[in-house]
Amino acid sequence: MLDKVKELHQEIEQYTINSPEQLEQFRMRFISRKGVITELFEGLKSVPQADRRAVGQELNGLKNLAQERFDSFSQLVNEQQSSARSVAPVDLTLPTIPNLTGTQHPLTLVRQRIIQIFERIGFNVADGPEIESDWYNFGALNFPDNHPARDMQDTFFVEKANADTDASSDMLLRTHTSNVQIRLMERQKPGTAFRPIRSIMPGRVYRNETISARAHCMFHQVEGLYIDRNVGFKDLKDTLYHFVKEMFEPGTRIRFRPSYFPFTEPSAEIDISCQICGGKGCNICKHTGWVEIAGSGMVDPQVIANCGIDPEEYTGFAFGMGIERITQLKYVVNDLRLYTENDVRFLRQFEGL
Numbered sequence: 001m002l003d004k005v006k007e008l009h010q011e012i013e014q015y016t017i018n019s020p021e022q023l024e025q026f027r028m029r030f031i032s033r034k035g036v037i038t039e040l041f042e043g044l045k046s047v048p049q050a051d052r053r054a055v056g057q058e059l060n061g062l063k064n065l066a067q068e069r070f071d072s073f074s075q076l077v078n079e080q081q082s083s084a085r086s087v088a089p090v091d092l093t094l095p096t097i098p099n100l101t102g103t104q105h106p107l108t109l110v111r112q113r114i115i116q117i118f119e120r121i122g123f124n125v126a127d128g129p130e131i132e133s134d135w136y137n138f139g140a141l142n143f144p145d146n147h148p149a150r151d152m153q154d155t156f157f158v159e160k161a162n163a164d165t166d167a168s169s170d171m172l173l174r175t176h177t178s179n180v181q182i183r184l185m186e187r188q189k190p191g192t193a194f195r196p197i198r199s200i201m202p203g204r205v206y207r208n209e210t211i212s213a214r215a216h217c218m219f220h221q222v223e224g225l226y227i228d229r230n231v232g233f234k235d236l237k238d239t240l241y242h243f244v245k246e247m248f249e250p251g252t253r254i255r256f257r258p259s260y261f262p263f264t265e266p267s268a269e270i271d272i273s274c275q276i277c278g279g280k281g282c283n284i285c286k287h288t289g290w291v292e293i294a295g296s297g298m299v300d301p302q303v304i305a306n307c308g309i310d311p312e313e314y315t316g317f318a319f320g321m322g323i324e325r326i327t328q329l330k331y332v333v334n335d336l337r338l339y340t341e342n343d344v345r346f347l348r349q350f351e352g353l
């Protein structure tokens with residue numbers, strides 16, 4: 001029996017504990033009522049009377065040692081547990097992850113600048129759908145069915161109307177932002193006081209073009225519309241002169257060139273002196289010194305009437321320009337595809353603008 005006690009003594013002394021599981025194993029083996037020490041105490045009865053006292057003392061010593069060890073092991077395990085809970089596994093000496101904030105896209109920058117210029121002279125911003133009916137994109141703007149003017153804008157049709165006769169409700173991706181003009185004018189309620197319209201309408205447009213350096217199937221325009229009593233061609237010229245002066249380099253020249261649009265009469269295209277070569281001639285301006293930036297004109301009385309407004313009383317002008325084109329001239333971007341390729345080497349060049 002004494003041998004057994006000695007053996008267990010040694011075992012306890014050498015015991016190490018690193019986890020709550022090991023602590024529980026220790027408890028089961030030495031402390032619990034089913035453990036080895038309790039078992040030895042039970043065996044005390046069969047020890048001869050003469051030795052019983054001495055063996056009993058040894059057993060008590062063993063029992064105390066086990067209890068002491070158990071207490072200090074439990075303390076240790078408790079401490080380990082709580083420090084694991086309160087200290088997050090974060091190494092504060094590691095270098096930080098750099099905060100890579102992106103830059104604003106050049107088209108966003110230019111759109112914001114265009115809005116700012118027009119807002120300061122009293123234009124508000126309006127919006128309209130990109131998926132549009134034939135009527136809003138073409139019909140109401142004086143493009144009759146099968147008229148050759150439709151050839152100027154190669155269109156993505158998304159849904160043909162049911163009846164083969166009613167082409168005006170065919171659905172398409174808008175080819176220009178001019179649809180928003182119609183929606184704005186239509187909102188004037190007949191019989192109520194006319195509220196002048198002075199809005200610009202930025203947005204995305206779509207045409208069936210093969211993607212190249214000079215053309216894309218998706219691009220951006222800003223439309224402008226001013227309708228009120230006594231709005232004349234002079235107001236159109238003043239407004240666009242002001243825009244060009246604010247947007248481009250000082251000394252930029254501007255010219256109005258007679259043109260044709262189904263929804264304006266008279267119509268004019270607006271050219272500015274080439275920002276790249278200063279008007280001397282280069283491949284951007286096709287060696288003419290001039291670059292077209294917008295279409296414009298006095299809104300055709302028929303278009304005003306199509307929207308339920310009396311064209312005898314109200315007149316107005318409209319214009320439309322491509323944001324990509326303005327950006328190209330302002331920042332010398334020679335390939336349209338750069339805008340949508342998401343190449344950070346291109347985008348980073350606009351940092352801080």
Ligand code: DAH
Nearest residue numbers: 176178295296297318319320
């Ligand atoms: N919608 C024309 C286009 O995309 C541009 C345009 C020309 C808009 C004259 C107008 C305008 O409002 O009056 O080619």
